[in-house]
Each structure stands twice: as structure tokens, then as C-alpha cells.
Amino acid sequence: MAETADKSQSLAEEYYVNDKQTTVVEKAVEVKEVENPKVAASEEPVAEKTVEETTPVAPAVAQESSEVTPPPAEESTEEQSSGNVEENSGNEDVAEETPEIKLETAPADFRFPTTNQTRHCFTRYIEYHRCVAAKGEGAPECDKFAKYYRSLCPGEWVDRWNEQRENGTFPGPL
Amino acid sequence: MKFEWLFLTIAPCDAAEPWQLGFQDAATPMMQGIIDLHHDIFFFLILILVFVSRILVRALWHFHYKKNPIPQRIVHGTTIEILRTIFPSIIPMFIAIPSFALLYSMDEVVVDPAITIKAIGHQWYRTYEYSDYNSSDEQSLTFDSYTIPEDDLELGQSRLLEVDNRVVVPAKTHLRIIVTPADVPHSWAVPSLGVKCDAVPGRLNQISISVQREGVYYGQCSEICGTNHAFTPIVVEAVPSKDYGSRVFNQLIPQTTGEA
Numbered sequence: 401m402a403e404t405a406d407k408s409q410s411l412a413e414e415y416y417v418n419d420k421q422t423t424v425v426e427k428a429v430e431v432k433e434v435e436n437p438k439v440a441a442s443e444e445p446v447a448e449k450t451v452e453e454t455t456p457v458a459p460a461v462a463q464e465s466s467e468v469t470p471p472p473a474e475e476s477t478e479e480q481s482s483g484n485v486e487e488n489s490g491n492e493d494v495a496e497e498t499p500e501i502k503l504e505t506a507p508a509d510f511r512f513p514t515t516n517q518t519r520h521c522f523t524r525y526i527e528y529h530r531c532v533a534a535k536g537e538g539a540p541e542c543d544k545f546a547k548y549y550r551s552l553c554p555g556e557w558v559d560r561w562n563e564q565r566e567n568g569t570f571p572g573p574l
Numbered sequence: 575m576k577f578e579w580l581f582l583t584i585a586p587c588d589a590a591e592p593w594q595l596g597f598q599d600a601a602t603p604m605m606q607g608i609i610d611l612h613h614d615i616f617f618f619l620i621l622i623l624v625f626v627s628r629i630l631v632r633a634l635w636h637f638h639y640k641k642n643p644i645p646q647r648i649v650h651g652t653t654i655e656i657l658r659t660i661f662p663s664i665i666p667m668f669i670a671i672p673s674f675a676l677l678y679s680m681d682e683v684v685v686d687p688a689i690t691i692k693a694i695g696h697q698w699y700r701t702y703e704y705s706d707y708n709s710s711d712e713q714s715l716t717f718d719s720y721t722i723p724e725d726d727l728e729l730g731q732s733r734l735l736e737v738d739n740r741v742v743v744p745a746k747t748h749l750r751i752i753v754t755p756a757d758v759p760h761s762w763a764v765p766s767l768g769v770k771c772d773a774v775p776g777r778l779n780q781i782s783i784s785v786q787r788e789g790v791y792y793g794q795c796s797e798i799c800g801t802n803h804a805f806t807p808i809v810v811e812a813v814p815s816k817d818y819g820s821r822v823f824n825q826l827i828p829q830t831t832g833e834a
Contacts, residue, residue: 503815505690505706505750515681515771517752517778550705550714551690552778554754558711 506548517552524549525561526572533574588766589732589792598765601785601812605768607676615669622665687750687782691741695753695760695773695795698802702741707822715822721805735792740809744818749783758800764793764810772797785812 512520528545535541550558564570588598600606636642692703696718704715722736743749753762755773762781763770766789771781785791793808813821 503688503706503744503747503819505687507686513681515779515781517780518776521778547706547708550708550711552752554692554694554752554778555703555705555711555714555716556694556756562711 506551521549521552521557522572524552525558526574529565529574588789589735590765600768601766601787601789601791602768602783603786604680604783605766607679608768611672611676614672618665618669687748689743689747690750690752691743692752692754693741693762693773693808695755695757695762695799695806697757697800698795698806700737700762700806700808701756702739704822719809721807732792734804735794735807735809737807737809740790740811742811742813742818742821743783743785744815745785745788745812747784747815749785751781751783753779753781755799759797760795760799760806761797762793762808763796764791764808766791767793767810770796785810788812788814 506524509520509523511523524545528542528549531539531542531545553561561570565574588601590598597605597609597612600609637645689704690706692705694701694703699721700719702717702719708714717739719737719739719741721734722731722738724733727733727736751762751769751771753760753771753773754777755775757775759775760773761770762773767783767785769781769783771779773779789812791810791812793810795803795806795808797803799806
């Protein structure tokens, strides 16, 4: 585990990019990566298939963005167990404006700890539209709620709810 | 070639071997826990089987009518009654403690996931949505996943298991899979990941996965959903996080430039 931690840290230093954007702009999407050598509590090293995991070959050259399936290179990436996770794929040389993709999604909500997340999706949707009603369209505070409900709700559900809101038949308390 | 079969057997895929009885190789801590629990319980099962078989054979042997022509009418022993009440109740405790520990650790939802994937079941294919990278309700990374027919299989591909578009996830990352159907109940099950989650219409069920090694993992629909229930496979490919970012980037750019 000590070797893994050291290797992970060196990899983190190798691929860390200081230039980060705090907000996700539509045309400024960039693939970033921040690695944390601390082992998450729920992550356990699987004893089987040790040969595959202990391959010491690290990807020396940053791979070009292509849809062809690259050979899977073993990487000791260990993520934080809470909060947003940003990852860097080392694609700075791909294009002039390298888009940015943050690996973040709606967080776990203690109001909905069970397997059933139906009302979690519904509640996030309602929270967003209440925020828009209170702060106006395009308010930056409401972007967070928009990302949350888009992560959780299927597209068909959102389309149906949008249609119901326009018709005034949406059943939720907006 | 003569030795072509040699390379097929070491392909890095996690699928059931022909006539396989045991578990597929574990790729998540959850599946590893399930396999370990199975081994623990099986130990007790073997002990119970041997013990009960021995008593049964002894009874058949010693109470044979030639050996024991006049059977006893009243047979009672207080000590043996107490013993065979206490010991059988202790055994389920040794089975229940690890079982409950695993069951409640599988309900781990306090960890914030890094990615949310929506698996939407249809008759008889699956739609997957990656909606973490949307800027509006319209823009979404969505694709359908159909089975590859038996006639179109290439060398090395498995029958009834391959799909045309795989779910790509980063390894060693906490994922949230939201399972729901669009028509009838389905079930999203991948044995190597140790997950099986019903897709109930009108309901979003959530499972948490943390794939620990890169590879390709196969699953199938596990809730009877009609004629082609057996032809609705699931393929999950775990890649390094850098590769995952590259793929998402490649799929997002055409949409972004298309809108611009």
C-alpha cells in the first residue's frame, strides 16, 4: 500500500494542472484530474487478479483523444470519499480551447437514504423551479439545482414535467 | 491458426464460462464480500450436512429390525433435548452476524458519488444517460445499447452477452447507477460487480458501485420482461479515469459545436 500511495502521489503531481475553472462553461469544458493518495474508507484492494493490477507500466505519453479503444493502462487513482472530484486527463495539447469536464454529480442527500430515489429527483426539480421563481431566470444560484435534477432525473421525466408546467398541470408545489 | 484458442481463453473479460457453477471474478468490494460470505456459510452447511447424515445413517443402522426387534415405546432424555435446542440456535447467529454486516454495508449511500449514470430499460434494449455534463435539458449524453445478434458475432465474442454500445465507467471511482424502465419491469444485474437492481416503472432505484479494476463485465436482464428477455444484455467497461474523460470529451464536443 505504501508503494501504491507513493505511485499515486507521483502520478497526481505528474498530471496536476494548476489552471482550473471553477464553473463549467458550455464551450470551456476541460478534462481535469486531481488525485488524492488517501485511500477512501469504502475502497478495498481486491486480492484477485493481482497480476493485472500490479502492472508498473504507467502511460508515458498523453493519449490523443480518439474513439478507438485504447489499451487499458493500470493507474493507481484513488478518489476522495466525499465532495466534488475533479480529474485531469492530460489532454492539454488536443485543441486550442480544451473543454473541461468535471467529474461531479448530485451529492447524496440524507433526506433520501434508501434505494428509492424517485422523490429525490422530484424534490431537486421542484427546488430548481422554486429558485428560478424566487431569483429570476438565469440566476447563478439556481445552476446548482439545475445540475442536480438533470443528473438524477431521466430525460423523459423532465420533458414530461416541463410540458406539465407549461400547461399548468404540474402536481408539485412550485 | 492452430493456437488461436490459446488467446481467447486469456481475454480480459469477466463473463460466465461454459457450465460455470461458481461466482464470476469479483470486481467490486461488494461482490468480494458476497463471495466471502458464501464461503463462510458454506462451511457451516457442510458441517450440518455431515452431522445430520451421520445421525441419520446411525439411526438406520442401529434400529434395523434385525438388530433391534423390540423397539422402545418411550424414549426421552432431558440433556439431549437441551443440547439440541441450544446448539442449533447458536449456528444461525454465526451466519447472521457477517450476513447483516454485509447487507448494511451494501446500503452505503453516505459517500458522494462522482458520476451518475441512468440505466433506462426498454423492451428489449437499454438506454444509458450521462447527464452530469449538461448545460440544458436538451443536451445529454444518451445512447441505446442493443444486443448483437448471433449472426453478427465476431470471433471471440460471447453469444447473448455482447452489445453494440457499452457503458463506460472510470475505475476506482464511486458511481451512482439509477435504474428505471420505460415500459415493463426489468432488472439491471452484473454478477462481477455484485449488483442486481429491479427497474420498476415510475420509480428510480439507486445502486452504488466502485469498480476496482479495469475490464469488461457482462450482465443480463434479470426480471422477465417479455419475448426477448434473454436478449437484453448489459456490458460495463471500466477504464482509467483519463480514458473516461477523453471519451466523454469526444462525445460532448460534436454536440457542443453542433449547437454553436
